[in-house]
Amino acid sequence: MRIAPETSPMLIGAALIGAGLLLRRVEPDALSLPDKPDVAHRDSGARRAARITRDGIAKVLPSNLTGSVGRTLLMMGAGLVLVRLLDMAADESEQLF
Template sequence: MQRGSEFAPYLVGLAMVGLGLAARRVEPDLLSLPEPSETRKRLRDVRTGRDAARVTRDGIASFIPANLTKSMGRTLIIMGAALVAVRALDELVDDDGADY
C-alpha cells in the first residue's frame, strides 16, 4: 500500500460529510418541489385530465422532500460517516483479509 493511501478513505468520508452539511444548508429555488395543495381530492373525484395530474402531483409531493438538496445532503452525511466508521472499525479488527 502506498504511503498516504491508508488515510484516503477517511479524507473522502470527511469530505462527503462536509459536502452533505453544506448541501443541507443551501436550498436553491431550482430544486424546490411543489407543496401539496390544501384541498385534497381523491382519484375517483377527478373529472378532467388536469384534475388527474393535480391529484397525482399532490400524491407524489406528499412523500418526497420539499427540497432535493436536503435529501442529497443527508445521504452524503450518512454515507460519509459510514465510510469513516467502517474504516475505523477495520483498523481495530486488524483483519488482513478485508476487501473494503
C-alpha cells in the first residue's frame, strides 16, 4: 500500500500526536527527577558551586522527561497537520505539499 504524498503529512502528524499523547500519559519513574531535600548544606568551594549549578539546572528541567518529549511531539504533530490543512486552502501554485 502506497501512501499518497498529499496525505502523508496528515498521517505523520496524527502519528506524532498519538505518540505525544501516549508519552504524556505514561510517565515511567526511571525518567523522573528526584525531589530536592530541604536540608542545611555544609559544603564549600568547588562542591558548593557544583551543587548550586546542579540545582539551577534541575529547576529548568521538567519533573519527568517523557512529559516534555510528549508535549514536543504533540506540538510538532499539530503543527504539521495545521500546515497541511492551511496548505490545502492555499492556491495550487503556492502549495508546499
